[in-house]
Amino acid sequence: MLNPHLPEASPDLGPYHTRQHRANGGCNFHRACLELSQSLWLQEKPAQAILQLNKASMIPEQAAPYPALVWFLAHRKNHLFIGNPVRHFQHLASRMSGDHSKLRSWRAWACFHLAEISLPRSVFPRDQQQIDQEQLQIPVFRDIEKKLPSCDSSTLSVAKALAKNSAVTRP
Template sequence: MPLPPFVNDPHPLLPTIDRTYKAEEINAFGKDRGPAFYETCHLYAQSLWQIGFPAKCILLLNRALSSPMPGTEPLFQRLPLPYQAMAWLLIHRPADQFIGNPRRHWQHLATRMVEPNKELRAWRAWACWYLAKEILPEADFPADLEQLREEGVVEPTQGDIADHLQDLSPADDLAQWQAALAWADEQTGQGRRPPLQVRVRRIAEDELPVVQRLGREIWRQYYPGIISNEQIEYMLSVWYQPDAMAREMRSRGTWFALIEVAAHGPVGYLSFERYPEGVLFINKLYVQAAMHGHGVGAAALRWTQERAVELGCQSVQLRVNKRNVTAIRAYQRAGFRFAEDVCSDIGSGFVMDDYRMEKRL
């Protein structure tokens, strides 16, 4: 059968084809997931890529990853596990061709996997999800927050995925996945973000102007698109005046702290108070955008939880805007779980539409 007109140049990490591949050729393998199945998945994926179906190409590479072949399989020398092929496709996705939302696709695939080889295939899907998370802009390819909330799904860390690939893989998943991550970082110019030396320090009233300055900077950079500019300015004017914060310290025993990074100085701040029922409630926790991904927020949360234990609290709670997906994921990774929806009137026609999240200590 002649090839249809090509839309895309060949995918450089998939095998060359000389004809059109069809679904029937994959279906003919039945339950067989051996070398011939694995190779045919790659050939069919190339066919789909070249005729302009990148989303379907991803589905075929997923099917290749359903093969439990051992690392001794000679075919892997010619066709390694397709993590880098996935990364190449995500980076070179054509703007005019349907790719769906790979990040959400792999989230669903990982959490709804069925047998055979369920656990291995689920963690291979999480590995692909992580590639999508690192490569694709979150604004265009968001997570399925509703599933995260309703099903209690916690997105895994890079370390979680590495540990499971190491334990479950019969092949060289971990090495291939890490190589794909490094390659993608080089291609996109992102690079791995190293952890920084973080100090969290309780402050007195005389340093509250530093909190005010950081609050104005962080909110005006971070919150547009989550809440309106008018609400941003209103909340800054009400909650970030030094005299208002000082009254919180005096009347409610609120702690304020600066989050500092070596060679950078103050890069964020937090505040919390202890409720009589043994709850430490975090009112504020914000870090400059340039510090995201360096473990700064996680270090501040650990410090806060240590203070909660010292103060005899049984849990830590906070509120987070329902549209603040980045923060919600960070809190989930830190062990916080959804407790309830809370919508509060804060005056001047504005509301806070939040999730209350809690971590038991």
């Protein structure tokens, strides 16, 4: 099933699809990451599909693909490895480095909250050990939204609505 929030893509794409655009970044790299994400989903590799969404979020002038993430989480198949997206985004947000690290960290925190809304806490918990050991302060969603660029506003609004509609009860 195609993710309606991503461009259509061939189901047999591999890493070469993004490599050719990585050096230049920009919209071609962003689109290639989204296409590869779709392809990896079709290949039943949801964890890798989510990682491609992370890469697409590296481009500051392009909106982060929040709705695609929420759709993946809502349509995950239990027998396929997805990892723990809540923990993944917690670690990503709190350990970000490199180009545009502040923006990428805020985007990862947004994904963290979207994952928390979308997934059951009993199966996808936060990394409490990291929170305790590092005295990690997890920002609230409204503070995160203030730090994101305007290009993220519409995609984040759509994603929040999708997440609330597909939200699970978090015990």
